[in-house]
Amino acid sequence: MxxxxxxxxxxxxxxxxxxxxxxxxxxxxxxxxxxxxxxxxxxxxxxxxxxxxxxxxxxxxxxxxxxxxxxxxxxxxxxxxxxxxxxxxxxxxxxxxxxxxxxxxxxxxxxxxxxxxxxxxxxxxxxxxxxxxxxxxxxxxxxxxxxxxxxxxxxxxxxxxxxxxxxxxxxxxxxxxxxxxxxxxxxxxxxxxxxDTRSAEMIKYASNAFLATKISFINEIAAICEKVGADISQVANGIGKDKRIGSSFLKAGIGYGGSCFPKDTKALVQLAGHVDHPFELLEAVIGVNNRQHTLAVAKAKEAVGELAGKRIALLGLAFKPNTDDIREAPSLTILKMLMEENADVIAFDPAAVLNIQSIFGNEIQYAENINEALKDADLAIIATEWDQITQFPLVQYEELMKTPLIIDGRNCYSLSDIERHSITYISVGRSPHAQSAIARV
Ligand SMILES: NC(=O)c1ccc[n+]([C@@H]2O[C@H](COP(=O)([O-])OP(=O)(O)OC[C@H]3O[C@@H](n4cnc5c(N)ncnc54)[C@H](O)[C@@H]3O)[C@@H](O)[C@H]2O)c1
The missing domain is CATH 3.40.50.720 (NAD(P)-binding Rossmann-like Domain)
Structure with missing residues (x-):
């Protein structure tokens, strides 16, 4: 053939x-x-x-x-x-x-x-x-x-x-x-x-819409966890054990990106609208995700106030690990917001730097490795959970950064590990105990 x-x-x-x-x-x-x-x-x-x-x-x-x-x-x-x-x-x-x-x-x-x-x-x-x-x-x-x-x-x-x-x-x-x-x-x-042909076309959109819904759902639960003192990692684990729900796509974070979920959810909302069925649930899913993309910078501002002139290490640029794809990546929103705040950004990613460079050019600096990004940084934002990043020793943040403050948008580290270090650590949907550490540092 x-x-x-x-x-x-x-x-x-x-x-x-x-x-x-x-x-x-x-x-x-x-x-x-x-x-x-x-x-x-x-x-x-x-x-x-x-x-x-x-x-x-x-x-x-x-x-x-x-x-x-x-x-x-x-x-x-x-x-x-x-x-x-x-x-x-x-x-x-x-x-x-x-x-x-x-x-x-x-x-x-x-x-x-x-x-x-x-x-x-x-x-x-x-x-x-x-x-x-x-x-x-x-x-x-x-x-x-x-x-x-x-x-x-x-x-x-x-x-x-x-x-x-x-x-x-x-x-x-x-x-x-x-x-x-x-x-x-x-x-x-x-x-x-x-x-039939139409059902096949719909299966694809419905699959992506459902997965996006799971992500926005867990992110909403994470936001509530932060307010009521529950821990989203434990909650997600508990929810996921229910076979009717399943454990995948229940990781709280700064939202989905990529070339599919964002555009496919919007296209399905449009498709539904054209046949006179407002897809309100999916519209809310998209709204929650847009908010999640701004979360890391909002948390950074809450933690340190003005970001102008602050040296910020952005770890991870691809929309997810093991790809160089940056389409609709949360890092794009983060970078735009940090530029608006006049922050001094140094970014690291194992594969996506060239793609980010084609958009942001020399407006930001690019680090060859995590150590270089963290050197003398006032804070670090984790936007993608590459293995290199999740396995990066916490002690290095203490040693390299001016002030060891991590805004972890992907919940890469366990709170018990964090507690063994003198690091201010702000993640998504996890105990205010970690956040109260700010006062101690
Ligand atoms: N990327 C994913 O993970 C993924 C997963 C499932 C489905 N999809 C869907 O698959 C489709 C392709 O996605 P992608 O991420 O591979 O896109 P892409 O943008 O990476 O690649 C598209 C390629 O098509 C080429 N092209 C455009 N018009 C052409 C033409 N007339 N003749 C020949 N080549 C042409 C472009 O030059 C480009 O190289 C999209 O509809 C996407 O929604 C993507």
Missing amino acids: RITVVGTGYVGLITSICLCEMGHTVTNIDIDDKRIAQLKNGRSVIYEPGLQQLLENNLKERRLLFTIDPRIAYAQADLIFIAVGTPENPDGTANLEYLQEAVYAIASHIEKDVIICTKSTVPVGTNEKIAEMIKDMTPSHLNVSIVSNPEFLREGSAINDFFHGDRIVIGTEDEKAAAVLQELYAPLKTEIMVT
Whole structure:
């Protein structure tokens, strides 16, 4: 089977490389010639654990081809996966321009029967529109099947998620196309669900909305814990033991970010609004998350007052560990707020510095390592729970910082560990006992 994947981003590149790992030969197309040139040279365009090595292997084995030429990518393809971005429009709806361009290019170049599979997250009804567009643009003797195949991989563990996902959703009214995809995915031994197209599209939005809801829910409970003297870590642990609830996505912190939850929740609110159903619950989830992004700086100001001129070490810039993705990361809000306060910021991240630099340039300083960031700092804000950060010895904060004050937006340290050090430690949803330590320091 000749497979083409459209887009070399987090979803497209992972899909291409993992399909190659399954033994397929894949053509991966992008409109960004710089990305394609870099990939042809064997250098990954994103950071994802394990990806660089698999890229090199599959290029060497000649299973993976990169191109910007739509004729090469589409003319003879049997199966095309669309994995282009669907960012948000200013009003929160999904921007489908990249998708439409991709479909236009596919329709203009296909020369044989083909299955088109949409991995991009798209509003309910989009795949039907793709089908109409293809029908209008292609000769009637071509049989083009459209399938919604939403992607559930998580950045940071994307390769593992491809091979060991919780489920694969195939949404289509075309039984033959469904069978082809079932056969393609069969070696993964992951449960495959075949649904109608609209339900598949909705499963993706509903999944992300539910996970975002869990996060905002626990963050609301955390805020109340702070006021009533309960400890969110213990509370979350206790809640999570209930199998009906489950323990994942119950970690209090400074909110979710990334390229999916923020835009997908907003797109679902818009989608609901357009069918005359205000999604009030999800609107509140988004509101809580926006507030969480401002929490670390609010807590910093509460602790030390004016931030102007204060040297602040920002530890972690990526929206979550093990990725260089900074889209909608809480660090962006934190940095903007710290700039407004005229703070003197030095930031550290193991993978995302270049991406942050492209936005903030030299407005802030960048540290090579945590030690350099903490040297003579007045306070440290932890925004991402990278292993390097969670495992960083607390004693070093004492030794390196001017005043050892940590605002931990990800609850990286246990309070019992903190108590063994003379550090002022303010985290999310945990005992005012830690906060009362400010007075002692
Ligand atoms: N990133 C994730 O963790 C994740 C997870 C599940 C689903 N998704 C969804 O998958 C889709 C892709 O997300 P992503 O994070 O990989 O995006 P991305 O922005 O990282 O990559 C998109 C790529 O598509 C390319 N592109 C745009 N238009 C094109 C065209 N016409 N032809 C060829 N290439 C084109 C871009 O140049 C870019 O390289 C989105 O709809 C997203 O919501 C993302």
